[in-house]
Amino acid sequence: MQQWTLMVHCLAAVTCVWALKENDLEPVNWVGGVTIMHPGKKVNNGLATRAQIFKDNVFICVPRFKSGIEATLLKTCMKSKDHDGNVCLEPFPNWKDQTEGDCSCLQSAIDLFLDPTGLLWVLDAGSAQTNEPQIVQKCPPKVVAYDVRTGKIIKEIILSAFISPESRLQFIVADYSVEGSCFIYVSDAGTKSIIVYNVNAEKGHRVILPPEVIQDSAPKDVLYMLLIRKARRDNFVYFTYRSGEDVFAVNARSLQFENAPIKSFNVGKKSKKLIFLGTDDWDCIYFRYENKTEVYKWNTSKPFLEANFQLVDNVKSELIPTHAMTDYNRGVMRLIKSNLPHYIDNGTKQGEAINSLVVMQLN
Numbered sequence: 616m617q618q619w620t621l622m623v624h625c626l627a628a629v630t631c632v633w634a635l636k637e638n639d640l641e642p643v644n645w646v647g648g649v650t651i652m653h654p655g656k657k658v659n660n661g662l663a664t665r666a667q668i669f670k671d672n673v674f675i676c677v678p679r680f681k682s683g684i685e686a687t688l689l690k691t692c693m694k695s696k697d698h699d700g701n702v703c704l705e706p707f708p709n710w711k712d713q714t715e716g717d718c719s720c721l722q723s724a725i726d727l728f729l730d731p732t733g734l735l736w737v738l739d740a741g742s743a744q745t746n747e748p749q750i751v752q753k754c755p756p757k758v759v760a761y762d763v764r765t766g767k768i769i770k771e772i773i774l775s776a777f778i779s780p781e782s783r784l785q786f787i788v789a790d791y792s793v794e795g796s797c798f799i800y801v802s803d804a805g806t807k808s809i810i811v812y813n814v815n816a817e818k819g820h821r822v823i824l825p826p827e828v829i830q831d832s833a834p835k836d837v838l839y840m841l842l843i844r845k846a847r848r849d850n851f852v853y854f855t856y857r858s859g860e861d862v863f864a865v866n867a868r869s870l871q872f873e874n875a876p877i878k879s880f881n882v883g884k885k886s887k888k889l890i891f892l893g894t895d896d897w898d899c900i901y902f903r904y905e906n907k908t909e910v911y912k913w914n915t916s917k918p919f920l921e922a923n924f925q926l927v928d929n930v931k932s933e934l935i936p937t938h939a940m941t942d943y944n945r946g947v948m949r950l951i952k953s954n955l956p957h958y959i960d961n962g963t964k965q966g967e968a969i970n971s972l973v974v975m976q977l978n
Contacts, residue, residue, distance in 0.1 A: 639945055642973045643693050645702040647966040648677055650686050652710045658685050660704065662958045662968035665938045666951045667729040668693075669763045673972060674707060674735055675951075679715070679723040679743035680959060686713040687724040688737060693972075708766030715743055718754035730789040730797075734769060735761045738787040738801060756784050758799055758812070772799065772812055777821050781805040783835075788842040790850055790867050798871050800852060804838035809852070811870050820873040824854070825863070827881070833858040839891035842867070843898050843915050853900060853915070857888055862919055883919025893939030895948060901927070901939035908935050910950065910975060928975040939975070948975045 648660035661684050665676040675689040690707035706713050714720040718741075726738040741756040756778065760770040774784070783805035790798045797814040803821070807828060812819035829835055837857040843864070844850050850867040865879035888905035895901075898915045910928035917923040927948070928936070934952035942949045954969045 639693075640947065640974050642971050643673070643691070643702055644969075644971045645691075645704065646969050648689070648704060648968050648970070649701065650689060650704040650706065652685055652706060659965035659968075660684055660686050660689065661965040662953050662955060663689070663951060663970045664953065664955070665726050666949075666972065667727055667735060667940055668942045668944075668949065669729060669733065669735075670944050672763070674727060674729070674763065675704070676724040676727055676737075678725050678740070681963075681965060682743070684715075684743075684965060686710060687721050687739075688713070688727075708761060708768075716753055721759065722754050725785065726787045728787050728789050729763065730791070733763050734789070735763045736787055736789045736799060737761065738784060740784060756782075758787065758801070760814075770814060772814070772819075774801065774810060774812075777801075777810045777812075777819055778803065779806055784810075785838055786840045788840065788852070790842055790852075792868065792871060793848060796871075798867070800840065800842070800867075800870065802838040802840040802854065804835050804856070807835060807838070809840065809854070809870065811873075813871065822870055822877055825877075825879055827861070828854070828863055828879075829856045829859045833860075837890075841891055841894050841900055843894060843900070844896065845898060851915075853882065853891075855885070855889075855891065857890065857905070860884055864915075882915075886921060892936055892950070896941050901948070903936055908932060908952075910936055910939065926977065929978055930973070930976060931978070932971075934969060934971055942974075945974075949973060950975055 649657055650660040651657055660677050663675045663677050667674045671693050673691050677687050679687055686706040688707050689704045691702055691704045695703055712720050721739050723740040723743050724737050725740045728736045737759045739757050741754040755773050755775040758772040762769055782803050784801055785804050786802045788800050799812040801810040807824050809822045840854045851864045852867050853864045855862040861884050862882040863879050864882050869875055869877055889902045892901045900913050903910050911924040912927045913924050936950040936952050938951045940949055950973050952971045958968050
């Protein structure tokens with residue numbers, strides 16, 4: 616059923632392309648993350664790293680890399696600007712749910728995933744100021760699912776039972792089994808594992824990844840994880856460490872059963888460090904190489920070889936891509952770009968953050 620839902624989305628995207636106006640594909644730019652917290656109050660909220668698009672609305676993660684960030688999950692409409700022509704950001708679902716130190720609220724939204732049913736799954740690290748030497752774990756990490764149409768919280772999952780002091784949660788995807796059950800996968804770079812949670816059954820477990828996923832001498836830095844859908848209704852989770860030498864995949868179904876043998880396989884060796892950016896919601900992965908801004912597409916039905924990597928974005932910019940996502944209403948792939956390396960410097964302020972939501976294109 617979920618595969619048919621996705622197919623309808625894709626067909627809708629294709630059929631609406633003819634109606635696009637020229638300004639529909641213009642970049643959506645903002646500086647400082649200026650956010651309307653409530654009438655009469657605007658604040659600089661800092662840098663956005665991840666985004667998902669639903670119709671004309673963009674849902675945005677602003678991790679609390681620095682102190683003083685008042686909202687960590689935001690929303691904007693690509694068609695709306697204020698009277699000065701600036702992008703209008705607002706807290707999602709509201710400003711009260713962004714309160715730092717209140718564990719019933721979001722503390723630091725570090726990733727998000729929009730599933731085919733319209734649920735926005737948000738990964739909250741539970742700790743703020745995550746770029747500072749001493750991370751203060753104020754609240755347990757959790758996953759919160761919102762209805763993107765109403766902002767209503769549909770589900771909240773506390774992850775305390777699945778982590779350890781070494782845990783560093785980083786990415787989230789939502790998957791649906793053939794039977795219709797919803798599963799959440801969260802990558803944990805610190806423990807070399809994937810947290811699996813069965814939403815319907817309200818129980819979860821942790822899957823330890825094979826030793827070869829990262830060499831003993833390499834740092835367990837960033838554990839990228841993406842969901843790939845195949846036409847035959849088999850879903851796969853692709854994963855790799857930034858400092859790892861290889862890309863791996865596993866049939867998602869084998870993750871869904873506790874104590875089941877995990878039959879991951881080596882997809883191929885990387886010629887250099889690369890950063891997974893996202894997917895087309897089907898079988899293509901978008902990535903860039905470390906310290907490079909060009910974006911490539913790899914169709915996972917083909918071998919993991921450079922000959923099969925297609926350049927899809929090479930626009931010269933000082934901003935680097937951090938996430939790739941589908942824009943179904945316009946039938947395009949978009950990137951969120953930022954001045955992340957400059958921003959994470961301890962001397963920078965929230966107002967110095969620069970973001971741009973752009974359509975992938977070649978010069």
